[in-house]
Amino acid sequence: MREVLQLLQDGEFHSGEALGALLGVSRAAVWKRLEHIEAAFGLTIHRVRGRGYRLASPLSLLECEVIASASREAGWCAEVLEVVDSTNAEVLRRLAAGAPAPLLILAEKQDGGRGRRGRTWISPFGENLYYSLGLRLEGGAFSLDGLSLTVGLAVLRSLREAGLAEVGLKWPNDLLVAGRKIAGVLLELSGDPADACQVVIGIGVNVNMLPGPNIAIDQPWLSLRECSGQLVDRTAMALALGRWLKHYLDLHERGGFAALREEWEACHLWQGQEVSLLAGPQRIDGVVLGVDHLGALRLNVAGQERQFSGGELSLRLRDDS
Ligand code: BTN
Numbered sequence: 001m002r003e004v005l006q007l008l009q010d011g012e013f014h015s016g017e018a019l020g021a022l023l024g025v026s027r028a029a030v031w032k033r034l035e036h037i038e039a040a041f042g043l044t045i046h047r048v049r050g051r052g053y054r055l056a057s058p059l060s061l062l063e064c065e066v067i068a069s070a071s072r073e074a075g076w077c078a079e080v081l082e083v084v085d086s087t088n089a090e091v092l093r094r095l096a097a098g099a100p101a102p103l104l105i106l107a108e109k110q111d112g113g114r115g116r117r118g119r120t121w122i123s124p125f126g127e128n129l130y131y132s133l134g135l136r137l138e139g140g141a142f143s144l145d146g147l148s149l150t151v152g153l154a155v156l157r158s159l160r161e162a163g164l165a166e167v168g169l170k171w172p173n174d175l176l177v178a179g180r181k182i183a184g185v186l187l188e189l190s191g192d193p194a195d196a197c198q199v200v201i202g203i204g205v206n207v208n209m210l211p212g213p214n215i216a217i218d219q220p221w222l223s224l225r226e227c228s229g230q231l232v233d234r235t236a237m238a239l240a241l242g243r244w245l246k247h248y249l250d251l252h253e254r255g256g257f258a259a260l261r262e263e264w265e266a267c268h269l270w271q272g273q274e275v276s277l278l279a280g281p282q283r284i285d286g287v288v289l290g291v292d293h294l295g296a297l298r299l300n301v302a303g304q305e306r307q308f309s310g311g312e313l314s315l316r317l318r319d320d321s
Contacts, residue, residue: 001037002061002082009126011058013051041083041109041125042214059126060208062106063235070239071104074246076133078104083125085112087132088188088202094134095198096190101136106238113204116186117312121204122217129205129238133245140194146257146295148173148187149264151201154244155183156267159205161240164227168269171288171297171315176269177227180220182206187311203241207232258293265290274318275299277308284308285318 191197
């Protein structure tokens, strides 16, 4: 099926004959096969008599070999899947089953993409990056404190390198452009964080997704394609992300988040802003002072500095109206 999609990804017409030859079926059987691809991947393929078949809109598929070979150079095992429930879940399953780490899994589509605070991460086929890197940590020497903020910096650098100068960070690890979310990070852990454990660094980047009736996201968002006006090469984006991730993970391993704190604050969009911190039903109003050496949020609350950390917290710009 991959070969067919590789042919169709340009969004141009391809004859039934060419597709039949690729699939090893008669021209008459091509449509049945394409219907199967439509159903399995949620794609729309148009058929026009005399011209052939084409995808409703072009795609940039991940080049598995290119990604695997760049990852090998970084010392990571990598695999690109077509469809999976969640790349984070897949990495955790494989590490639990004894797979070697670091282990990178990407997918063209997630059926059960996971976001922070129990949310769903919308993950249509071939549109965005669904990227999970699993690490096995022995003996607690590698600090998990502030790790998700460090990862945010890596994602930010790869987006800026792709031409998105205005992207910034929102504590703890959202990436925003003009108040709209372009990427997010979800760290998941299994085992004992003080001893032997596995951590999976899950990154979702909106690369080519455009608004449409099938995209139901309950917060303002945008994609690289919307910013640049053109289809973005997802493989190039995955490679850049890998490079920056390796760079920042090495820095984090050597100096912990403390070594990156100033750089992170320089990229924080809400420094000095009046915010509300939501922790379930509780709301704390304050002014953002920055982050501490472990990545906790520092707020001035009624004249007193307080620190906050934890995956269930969420920050909003204060709206007193
Ligand atoms: C957030 O809510 O901001 C975090 C989103 C993280 C989504 C990514 S996509 C790849 C990986 N697999 C998942 O199921 N989630 C993360």
